[in-house]
Amino acid sequence: MQVPAHVEYEKASSVGHALSLLARYGPEARILAGGHSLIPMMKLRLAQPETLVDINGLTELSYVEVTGGELRIGALTRHAQLLDSAAAGEHFAILHDAEKVIADPIVRNWGTVGGSLCQADPSEDLSAAFAALKAVMVIRGPGGPGHPDGSRTVSAREFHTGPYETVVAAGEMLTEIRIPISPGGGSAYEKVGRRVGDWPVGAAGAAIWLAGDLVGDAGIGLTAVGARQFAAPDAEEFLRGAPATEDSFARAGEIAAEHCRPVSDQRGPADYKRHLAGELTVRALRRALRRARGEDA
Amino acid sequence: MQITVTVNDVAFTREVEPRLLLIHFLRDDLGLTGSHWGCDTSNCGACVVWLDETPVKSCTVLAAMADGRRVFTVEGLERGGRLDPVQEGFARCHGLQCGFCTPGMMLTARWLLDHNPDPSAEQIREALSGQVCRCTGYENIVRSVRWAAGQGVAVRGSPAEAGGSAEAGGSAEAGGSAETDGEAPA
Numbered sequence: 001m002q003v004p005a006h007v008e009y010e011k012a013s014s015v016g017h018a019l020s021l022l023a024r025y026g027p028e029a030r031i032l033a034g035g036h037s038l039i040p041m042m043k044l045r046l047a048q049p050e051t052l053v054d055i056n057g058l059t060e061l062s063y064v065e066v067t068g069g070e071l072r073i074g075a076l077t078r079h080a081q082l083l084d085s086a087a088a089g090e091h092f093a094i095l096h097d098a099e100k101v102i103a104d105p106i107v108r109n110w111g112t113v114g115g116s117l118c119q120a121d122p123s124e125d126l127s128a129a130f131a132a133l134k135a136v137m138v139i140r141g142p143g144g145p146g147h148p149d150g151s152r153t154v155s156a157r158e159f160h161t162g163p164y165e166t167v168v169a170a171g172e173m174l175t176e177i178r179i180p181i182s183p184g185g186g187s188a189y190e191k192v193g194r195r196v197g198d199w200p201v202g203a204a205g206a207a208i209w210l211a212g213d214l215v216g217d218a219g220i221g222l223t224a225v226g227a228r229q230f231a232a233p234d235a236e237e238f239l240r241g242a243p244a245t246e247d248s249f250a251r252a253g254e255i256a257a258e259h260c261r262p263v264s265d266q267r268g269p270a271d272y273k274r275h276l277a278g279e280l281t282v283r284a285l286r287r288a289l290r291r292a293r294g295e296d297a
Numbered sequence: 298m299q300i301t302v303t304v305n306d307v308a309f310t311r312e313v314e315p316r317l318l319l320i321h322f323l324r325d326d327l328g329l330t331g332s333h334w335g336c337d338t339s340n341c342g343a344c345v346v347w348l349d350e351t352p353v354k355s356c357t358v359l360a361a362m363a364d365g366r367r368v369f370t371v372e373g374l375e376r377g378g379r380l381d382p383v384q385e386g387f388a389r390c391h392g393l394q395c396g397f398c399t400p401g402m403m404l405t406a407r408w409l410l411d412h413n414p415d416p417s418a419e420q421i422r423e424a425l426s427g428q429v430c431r432c433t434g435y436e437n438i439v440r441s442v443r444w445a446a447g448q449g450v451a452v453r454g455s456p457a458e459a460g461g462s463a464e465a466g467g468s469a470e471a472g473g474s475a476e477t478d479g480e481a482p483a
Binding site (some may be wrong): 005196 | 305321337352353361364427
């Protein structure tokens with residue numbers, strides 16, 4: 001029987017209230033969103049917070065909307081909501097690709113986008129998708145030098161500081177993910193897993209923005225293969241200005257595979273994961289290109 | 298801490314530890330043992346119940362998180378001695394063998410049919426893909442849900458109208474039963 005250790009519990013009624021509770025209870029307090037990462041960790045005593053600050057009542061953090069040329073996703077948005085969002089699918093098909101293969105439909109009903117990101121599992125899918133899309137994370141805190149209103153933004157590629165670690169400090173909370181919408185874009189996500197609902201053996205996300213027949217800009221996200229910040233910046237650099245062709249994608253895949261650092265575990269040996277990193281990068285780029293051209297993919 | 302949870306339209310107020318999981322609250326505090334405690338790791342889906350309008354894995358939800366919310370369990374499927382079409386489908390189409398996964402399967406099936414009254418076999422499989430039948434009776438589970446899809450709405454009526462709809466639903470059910478009784482499994 002797996003039961004979390006004794007813990008105190010507070011229900012937040014607003015973002016401000018949640019922040020004040022975090023301030024009151026200090027660094028051993030943890031935000032409780034869907035709990036589908038945190039509660040299993042608490043059952044295993046891998047996480048043992050002293051206080052849970054339950055934000056499930058904060059409906060103001062639950063939305064997917066297009067505002068100011070950006071897709072904005074509230075941190076408390078459930079995975080199922082993101083999968084159902086027509087706006088997300090229209091602008092960033094990669095998000096629907098990824099959501100379809102995150103856990104299972106019941107877990108997606110309650111697990112949240114922000115919770116997945118803040119758990120910062122090194123095999124997490126959305127981290128790679130947001131890295132590919134060059135998303136921006138909005139973090140709220142008590143305020144201080146440089147961000148007196150208590151709000152700061154961090155690039156998706158600065159968000160993670162290591163396995164299970166992010167830049168979200170004690171007393172702060174992730175509130176929103178923003179993705180700039182640019183013309184000529186297409187995106188896709190490719191994952192290989194052992195079975196439905198499992199973490200990936202390896203997965204890659206790609207976003208490209210075309211400039212005529214050339215790749216104007218590209219984003220490549222990788223997960224479960226030891227890629228720093230879930231990204232493949234060298235492969236992106238190679239693609240920038242290159243022709244949007246199979247040859248370019250094949251080389252980008254090779255570069256992505258060379259630069260990641262997978263480890264062997266029960267999901268597969270390192271060399272297989274490295275192979276996946278390259279091959280899935282190519283497949284994701286291929287599909288992203290078709291979408292950028294408005295073709296079915 | 299004190300919580301009040303409305304389970305199958307009945308409000309229960311109990312003193313609980315914040316760490317208490319919803320599945321244990323239902324089974325141990327309320328004696329509603331229809332929801333099954335399976336893998337304990339949000340993999341198997343035997344513990345699926347609805348939290349407000351949404352199926353969740355109750356081994357991974359704290360009872361405290363259900364405070365002020367509605368929970369719908371397998372005990373709430375049947376109304377006034379009439380089985381929900383999903384229950385009847387599982388009985389007619391042999392949708393269960395040992396029965397351990399059945400409560401969770403039926404609650405997800407009910408939710409699916411409420412949102413998609415005529416799902417394909419593929420859509421049923423997708424909806425149930427987070428739930429495990431260790432007897433591996435998936436074919437008959439899909440058949441059971443397909444059978445239920447042909448029988449119309451839940452006997453409890455729309456969950457959102459629970460309570461107020463009991464009488465209206467009752468008359469509709471009486472009309473439907475004559476037609477359904479004679480039907481063979483799909």
